[in-house]
Amino acid sequence: MRRARSTALIAATAVVGLALAGCTPESGQVDGSGDDGTIALLLPDAKTARYETFDRPIFEERVAELGPYQVLYSNADGDATKQQQQAESALAAGADVLVLDAFDTQAAVSIVRSANAAGVPVISYDRLIAGGELAYYISFDNELVGDLQATEFVRALEEDGKGSAGVLMVNGSPTDSNASQFKDGARRVIDASGLRVLAEYDTPGWSPEKAQEWVAGQIAQYADQIEGVYAANDGVAGGAVSALKAANVSPFPIVTGQDAELTAIQRILTGDQEMTVYKAIRPQAERAAEVAVALIEGEEIIAPLEIQGTPATLLQPVAVTIENIMDTVVADGFWTVEDICTPAVAAACEAAGIR
Incomplete structure (x- = not known):
């Protein structure tokens, strides 16, 4: 099995894309034998719906199309120590490449160094690991994510005549390098807007439960001053919404999110x-x-x-509101109308033209 790291050539243009020069993969299925090599896919948690629903099956499907490569899959379940153990097991099992979405981007440096020592290249997937020699990085423009969230947040509050409203910021995990970029992108927009940040919170492990608990505490402190909640992803948005509903906050604050989770699309439809x-x-x-x-x-x-x-590829994120659900997540087949329009939201779907 060839383990030599290939040299990455950086294209002169900044267009998003990827070319694999000279690579003409044959179609095939993963048969478990790993005849052509073994790839370890290490994902960070099961709380974020996308990993098991989309990332894993799409990755495995594409590998199967490229030839008889075996995929060793592990999910860290939000535990950096567990992810370290999973990576060590993959290396011991003879993995030729690690595709690593680090739960803790600082702690994952030791995984990269272990792989480097073994001559195994590491692809930093979705989150940029803080050190070690990486073969590739693929993610989205994370500061743009924060910018898109905050731009829609400010727009919605201003349309409601609340351009100087008090807001909460429920940020992502302090162990996730992407979270700081989301926050930086959002803060630039929010700080320039005239909105008042009453309090903000870095949510450990992106936990919806911890986000809900924190927002509940802020409601007790700030009561009707809260007119918006910047939530860094749909999981913590769900926690924030639960706290707001439990406290019967009215009028209901503007809430943001990220990842286009099915429950989030449904919350957008129901307001x-x-x-x-x-x-x-x-x-x-x-x-x-x-x-x-x-x-x-x-x-x-x-x-x-x-x-x-x-060497890296950054893909472009897209803001989704009630106006463009059909043109984004439905048009791409990310969710179908049948997925979205369950009986509980059927009337909201009809009102929004989701059919």
């Missing part, structure tokens, strides 16, 4: 959430699979840009 951010996971997962196979085969990789010395 409990203003927006989410759709990130097209299929091209992300497929490109990660293609790069992993190219690394095994010693193929030359051409990346559109370089981030902190690592």
